Amino acid sequence: MYLDILVSGLAVGCIYSLIAMSFSLIFRSSGVLNIGTGEFVMIGGLVGYSVISSFSANYYVSIILAMLIAGIVGYLANTLIFHPIQKRGGQDVHVLIASIGILISLPQLGALIWGAEPLSYPNNISQGQVNIGVTQISGMSFLVIVLSIIVMVVFQIFFRYTRLGQAMRAIADDRIMSQLLGINNHKYIAFIFLIAGGLTGVAGVLLGPIYYASYDMGTIGVKAFAAAVVGGFGNVTGAVIGGILLGLIEAFGGTMISSQFRDLILYVILIAVMLFRPTGILGIKQRRDTA
Amino acid sequence: MSQSVVKKYGTLIGALAILALLAFFVQSNYMLSLLSQAVIYTILAVSLQLIFGYVGQVSLAHAGFFGIGAYTSAILTYHYDWNFVLAFLTAGVVAALASLILSPMAKLNETYFAMSTLAFNIILTIIFANGGSLTGGWNGLPGIPFPNIFGWVVDSKKEFFILASLILLVQFFFVIRITQGRLGRNFRAIRDNQMAASSLGIDIGMTKIKGFILGCFWAGLAGSVMVHMYAFVSPEPFSFHESITVVLMVVLGGLGSFFGAFLGGFGVTFLNELLKEIPLYRPIIYGIFIAVMMIFWPNGLYGLVKKFKKQTMESIIKYTKLDLNLKNYLSQPFNTNQTILKMDHVTKQFGGVVALNDVDLEVKQGEVFGLIGPNGAGKTTFINTITGVEKPTIGKVTFMDKDISGKPMHYVGEMGMVRTFQVSKLFNSMTVVENVMVGTSTMIKNDIGLALLQNKQFHHEEQEAYSIAMSLVKLVGLEDKAFDLCANLAYGHRRLVEIARALASQPKVLFLDEPAAGLNLKERENLKDLIIRLRNDFGITIFIVEHDLNLLTKICDHMAVLNFGKKIADGLPLAVVRDPEVIQAYLGRRDKKHA
Numbered sequence: 001m002y003l004d005i006l007v008s009g010l011a012v013g014c015i016y017s018l019i020a021m022s023f024s025l026i027f028r029s030s031g032v033l034n035i036g037t038g039e040f041v042m043i044g045g046l047v048g049y050s051v052i053s054s055f056s057a058n059y060y061v062s063i064i065l066a067m068l069i070a071g072i073v074g075y076l077a078n079t080l081i082f083h084p085i086q087k088r089g090g091q092d093v094h095v096l097i098a099s100i101g102i103l104i105s106l107p108q109l110g111a112l113i114w115g116a117e118p119l120s121y122p123n124n125i126s127q128g129q130v131n132i133g134v135t136q137i138s139g140m141s142f143l144v145i146v147l148s149i150i151v152m153v154v155f156q157i158f159f160r161y162t163r164l165g166q167a168m169r170a171i172a173d174d175r176i177m178s179q180l181l182g183i184n185n186h187k188y189i190a191f192i193f194l195i196a197g198g199l200t201g202v203a204g205v206l207l208g209p210i211y212y213a214s215y216d217m218g219t220i221g222v223k224a225f226a227a228a229v230v231g232g233f234g235n236v237t238g239a240v241i242g243g244i245l246l247g248l249i250e251a252f253g254g255t256m257i258s259s260q261f262r263d264l265i266l267y268v269i270l271i272a273v274m275l276f277r278p279t280g281i282l283g284i285k286q287r288r289d290t291a
Numbered sequence: 292m293s294q295s296v297v298k299k300y301g302t303l304i305g306a307l308a309i310l311a312l313l314a315f316f317v318q319s320n321y322m323l324s325l326l327s328q329a330v331i332y333t334i335l336a337v338s339l340q341l342i343f344g345y346v347g348q349v350s351l352a353h354a355g356f357f358g359i360g361a362y363t364s365a366i367l368t369y370h371y372d373w374n375f376v377l378a379f380l381t382a383g384v385v386a387a388l389a390s391l392i393l394s395p396m397a398k399l400n401e402t403y404f405a406m407s408t409l410a411f412n413i414i415l416t417i418i419f420a421n422g423g424s425l426t427g428g429w430n431g432l433p434g435i436p437f438p439n440i441f442g443w444v445v446d447s448k449k450e451f452f453i454l455a456s457l458i459l460l461v462q463f464f465f466v467i468r469i470t471q472g473r474l475g476r477n478f479r480a481i482r483d484n485q486m487a488a489s490s491l492g493i494d495i496g497m498t499k500i501k502g503f504i505l506g507c508f509w510a511g512l513a514g515s516v517m518v519h520m521y522a523f524v525s526p527e528p529f530s531f532h533e534s535i536t537v538v539l540m541v542v543l544g545g546l547g548s549f550f551g552a553f554l555g556g557f558g559v560t561f562l563n564e565l566l567k568e569i570p571l572y573r574p575i576i577y578g579i580f581i582a583v584m585m586i587f588w589p590n591g592l593y594g595l596v597k598k599f600k601k602q603t604m605e606s607i608i609k610y611t612k613l614d615l616n617l618k619n620y621l622s623q624p625f626n627t628n629q630t631i632l633k634m635d636h637v638t639k640q641f642g643g644v645v646a647l648n649d650v651d652l653e654v655k656q657g658e659v660f661g662l663i664g665p666n667g668a669g670k671t672t673f674i675n676t677i678t679g680v681e682k683p684t685i686g687k688v689t690f691m692d693k694d695i696s697g698k699p700m701h702y703v704g705e706m707g708m709v710r711t712f713q714v715s716k717l718f719n720s721m722t723v724v725e726n727v728m729v730g731t732s733t734m735i736k737n738d739i740g741l742a743l744l745q746n747k748q749f750h751h752e753e754q755e756a757y758s759i760a761m762s763l764v765k766l767v768g769l770e771d772k773a774f775d776l777c778a779n780l781a782y783g784h785r786r787l788v789e790i791a792r793a794l795a796s797q798p799k800v801l802f803l804d805e806p807a808a809g810l811n812l813k814e815r816e817n818l819k820d821l822i823i824r825l826r827n828d829f830g831i832t833i834f835i836v837e838h839d840l841n842l843l844t845k846i847c848d849h850m851a852v853l854n855f856g857k858k859i860a861d862g863l864p865l866a867v868v869r870d871p872e873v874i875q876a877y878l879g880r881r882d883k884k885h886a
């Protein structure tokens with residue numbers, strides 16, 4: 001029983017981690033906090049559903065396609081909205097408000113294309129049960145965990161060992177310095193939006209079979225933001241740890257209180273962390289420069 | 292006087308005229324009901340304007356606080372048969388109290404605040420929807436009684452419109468007054484530049500909380516009126532989507548303008564009605580609209596209008612200048628041998644980097660103290676550590692015999708240590724005089740209460756603040772620029788405004804962080820004269836961090852040198868510049884082989 005909850009909590013936690021990574025990557029590199037990040041997850045989940053149900057494609061194909069499309073949406077959000085605002089001297093507040101625009105418009109766009117009814121992924125993706133000792137564990141949760149870990153490892157390798165990834169880390173570390181060293185910031189930041197969008201796309205397709213896919217699934221963004229904050233905002237490793245931690249807390253906490261209030265857990269945690277320790281667990285203590 | 296009344300309450304008079312005309316001519320119940328809705332949303336938008344446009348916090352929980360007021364009023368009148376007037380006021384108070392929960396977040400930056408308030412609104416919706424028989428769950432509570440205000444039973448559409456309009460007018464009166472005195476100036480100062488506001492002794496957290504609570508109070512009142520109008524309450528109008536609609540109203544109307552909020556409230560309500568046939572497309576249109584607006588007209592509709600008006604004269608009510616003796620205001624006791632500021636073994640580390648290493652220093656009252664050092668010597672960290680931007684890792688800072696190490700910046704500022712910044716931090720949306728007036732914040736007392744009353748004391752204080760500011764502007768030689776917006780000032784003038792602003796807070800010690808950087812020769816000469824005058828005429832202790840040795844040796848009474856976080860010399864200027872270690876730090880070591 002407990003093992004079952006543990007695994008399903010881990011699975012959801014991994015999904016939170018992926019979205020939290022997207023939040024952190026974008027924030028670190030461009031200073032944009034995109035409140036609408038959750039809506040890219042929705043795009044991923046619904047695109048994945050369409051690919052599977054309309055073309056009866058393989059689950060893995062749908063992951064790749066959803067990643068691609070959510071990535072493009074993320075890229076467009078930057079080139080069409082965030083970058084122009086910043087280029088015209090807009091401040092953080094303006095970027096924030098524009099991202100609120102994304103938060104309200106994308107779900108309706110999703111509802112227009114896919115309808116307002118929740119869509120269930122076909123249940124033949126991973127029907128099997130994994131037996132550990134006497135307990136049986138849902139194969140889907142297992143698959144989600146394995147796939148998330150693969151994605152995270154691939155991204156780590158990308159950031160550590162490729163030239164592109166290293167340039168991106170440099171930008172995330174110090175935007176101005178990396179520009180002075182001759183990195184074309186704009187180009188790379190656009191790329192980061194592409195990649196971060198891709199991460200949320202994967203998260204959407206992984207989330208679909210666990211719950212369902214629907215136009216209003218984007219509110220998961222707020223929970224994932226809670227994960228990013230708990231791990232220390234802007235810290236990618238922290239995002240992973242925070243996501244898994246919150247997934248587990250939600251899974252175990254959910255067994256203790258009635259299902260209507262289950263959703264409250266993470267929102268309350270977000271507010272509590274903001275009230276008492278806004279730097280999070282692994283928060284980077286930044287030097288406050290006066291200049 | 293009559294002219295200034297028009298200027299002051301123009302928005303109010305305009306709104307009154309429009310609302311009275313509407314109340315008189317509009318007869319159709321459909322139209323009246325729509326107008327009442329618009330008025331209620333305008334109340335909401337104006338209250339958010341206070342939080343968002345004035346204090347600069349993006350609250351995405353405003354519909355939630357609206358809902359708290361609505362449910363409080365509904366539950367009290369429906370379940371407990373309270374009188375409307377009492378329930379109405381309680382609704383505002385409960386919403387204000389609920390906002391206290393979030394108030395520690397006021398210190399966070401706007402993006403964190405936005406996200407947390409979004410979460411808070413989702414929590415509220417879940418609570419409203421699962422409140423059992425108390426809130427009626429998703430089905431809501433029908434049959435909320437009509438208001439009975441001391442015998443006036445409000446039960447027709449027209450009466451509701453009149454009631455809502457009256458509340459809006461009272462609110463307009465409230466917000467116009469509240470934003471006029473010291474508090475309103477501080478709100479705008481914080482919105483423009485938090486660190487500068489804090490350096491002048493303004494408690495950022497506390498001021499932001501005040502704005503937030505006042506805004507939420509009015510949101511609660513608006514909620515109460517709404518449920519009694521519809522005689523029904525359910526969770527839908529209080530979801531975070533509605534919060535975003537209110538944000539849209541404020542953004543559309545233009546940040547920082549109450550008249551803009553009025554335009555936004557009416558505009559969006561009617562736009563909603565217009566797009567009623569295509570509800571699915573509405574959020575898409577709004578979303579795209581918000582994004583496009585942020586790119587092209589970030590200042591909203593009101594900003595567009597304002598562009599064509601002369602900006603400078605309208606924001607300040609001119610007082611006649613009092614004949615004021617600047618000397619009485621600024622003078623410090625001339626008592627030179629007393630230590631005013633002392634640092635004991637102060638060390639500051641950032642991770643592994645030691646920015647300050649065991650620094651001892653003593654500043655005497657009434658002297659000009661110069662601190663020099665090559666780039667990266669830790670000079671700015673030094674000022675930051677004294678003025679409360681950073682906490683010393685080890686060591687103690689004593690100011691006027693009080694231990695101030697690790698105390699927050701506004702505390703240090705209020706005690707009388709005020710600074711300028713290496714890169715001028717002015718309140719760009721305010722005029723030069725207003726900037727300087729912000730500096731008087733710790734000297735004058737008017738707050739919410741006095742700003743509402745606007746009695747003799749309030750006017751006297753404001754007049755005094757204005758006169759002091761004008762005299763200081765004159766002292767630094769900017770009287771012809773007094774009513775210019777700071778955003779349009781030249782570099783050298785910005786530095787002078789900053790000094791005048793710091794002086795307005797009656798500093799005991801004035802910290803100048805590289806004041807001469809980027810000034811031309813003539814400006815440097817003026818600066819030198821000004822500093823000498825501040826010391827000789829007013830006895831203000833001046834702590835100056837500079838690169839310009841020429842300037843420093845001319846004006847300093849005492850000088851110290853930092854290098855790699857260590858103090859390497861301390862003494863009279865001429866002795867210090869001849870110190871071999873100092874020369875070596877500045878010019879480099881001669882190669883040992885040749886030595």
